[in-house]
Structures are given as structure tokens and as C-alpha cells.
Amino acid sequence: MALDRIVNIVLRAAELVFAAIVAGVTGEHLHNFRHASSWSQGRFIYTEVVAALSIFFSLLWLVPFSWSFVHWPVDIILSLCWWAAFGLLVNLLGNSCGYIFDWDNVHPISGDQCGKFKADIAFTFLSALLWLVSALLGIFWVSKHRPARVDAAPRQSSGRWYRRRSRV
Known part of the structure; x- marks a missing residue:
């Protein structure tokens, strides 16, 4: 199935x-x-590291082969990292720029500092969702394409269990 x-791509x-x-x-x-001190910039450094890891892994797994589906544990880990970055950025914002989901002045390039910061939060949230959806797609694909379990001893009879005669 190519869908x-x-x-995935x-x-x-x-x-x-x-x-x-x-x-x-x-x-x-x-x-x-x-x-500013690196301690006060820690949440931004963390977000930058998570973004760099995400860029690396998304470039690596952008190649359309079936093996890119089996990395769903890394997708879950990156999704959790993005959720943590989202929480750290929301915690920093507080009420200083208004309601967190009030996106009237959101723009990542031009705009005031609150607009840029809310754009950063919005794309962090969207990235966390995408990594989670990618992990769920990987889990679905792996469970669908799991090889059938092979029993150690093959069955001797080919009939149904209720048609078997007693061997006593």
C-alpha cells in the first residue's frame, strides 16, 4: 500500500x-x-537542540523506504522532547504576551517579540503533534507488516478441532 x-514522506x-x-x-x-546567562537561556538551548535533532532525523528518514517506519520509538522520544520544549516555552511566556492561543500578531519573521515568541510556541506544538502522528503511523505499519508467528511443531491433522476423533 503506497498511501x-x-x-510518511x-x-x-x-x-x-x-x-x-x-x-x-x-x-x-x-x-x-x-x-544573558546560559542558565536563563536553558529552555531556548534545549529547544534548539531538539530542533537540530529533529532536522537531522527527518532528513535521514525522508528517504522513502519501508525501513523508515520501524523507527517509531525514536519518533515517540522526539515527540516527548517537543512536548517538553512546548511546556518550557509556555511556562516562560506566562501572561506577559496575553493568552497563549491568541494568535493575532503571530509571525515568525516580522512582528514584535511576542508575535515571534508565540510563533515559536505554535510551531513547537505542531512539531510535537507531527512526531506523535509519525510514531503512530510507524506503530500501525509495523503491526500490520509483522511476520506471522511460526509454531515449533507443525500440526499433523488438517481438520477442524471439533471434527477430530479421539485417539484413546
Whole structure:
């Protein structure tokens, strides 16, 4: 079935794009506030590392082979990392820029600092969802294409269990 492979390629490409956007916006934030202590920039450094890992793995698994489905444990781990980054960024925002899902001024390139920060949060959220969906697709594909279990001793009779005669 080619539909699952097409969906996998689309998911990996979207993961790559969203991780690149998060890496760019977070990198700009780190560049603008580079004189701050690394302890206060820790959540942004963590988000940048998760984005870099996501870019690496999405590029690696963008190749459309069936082996890219068996990496669903790494997809789950990266999804959990993205959820943690999302939580860290939301915790930092608090109420300083208004309601977290009020996206009136959200723009990753041009806009005020709150708009860029909310764009970073939005693409972090979307990336976490995409990695989770990719993991679920991998679990589905692996369970569907699992080889049949082979018994140690083959059956001797070919009849149904209720048609067998007693051998007593």
C-alpha cells in the first residue's frame, strides 16, 4: 500500500520544515539575548537542540523506504522532547504576551517579540503533534507488516478441532 509511504514522506517533510522554523526563530532569540546567562537561556538551548535533532532525523528518514517506519520509538522520544520544549516555552511566556492561543500578531519573521515568541510556541506544538502522528503511523505499519508467528511443531491433522476423533 503506497498511501502510508506517501503520508510518511509528507509527515517527514512537514517535520523538517517546522523544526527549521523553530530553529530559526529560537536561534534569533538566542542571538539577540546572547549576553544573558546560559542558565536563563536553558529552555531556548534545549529547544534548539531538539530542533537540530529533529532536522537531522527527518532528513535521514525522508528517504522513502519501508525501513523508515520501524523507527517509531525514536519518533515517540522526539515527540516527548517537543512536548517538553512546548511546556518550557509556555511556562516562560506566562501572561506577559496575553493568552497563549491568541494568535493575532503571530509571525515568525516580522512582528514584535511576542508575535515571534508565540510563533515559536505554535510551531513547537505542531512539531510535537507531527512526531506523535509519525510514531503512530510507524506503530500501525509495523503491526500490520509483522511476520506471522511460526509454531515449533507443525500440526499433523488438517481438520477442524471439533471434527477430530479421539485417539484413546
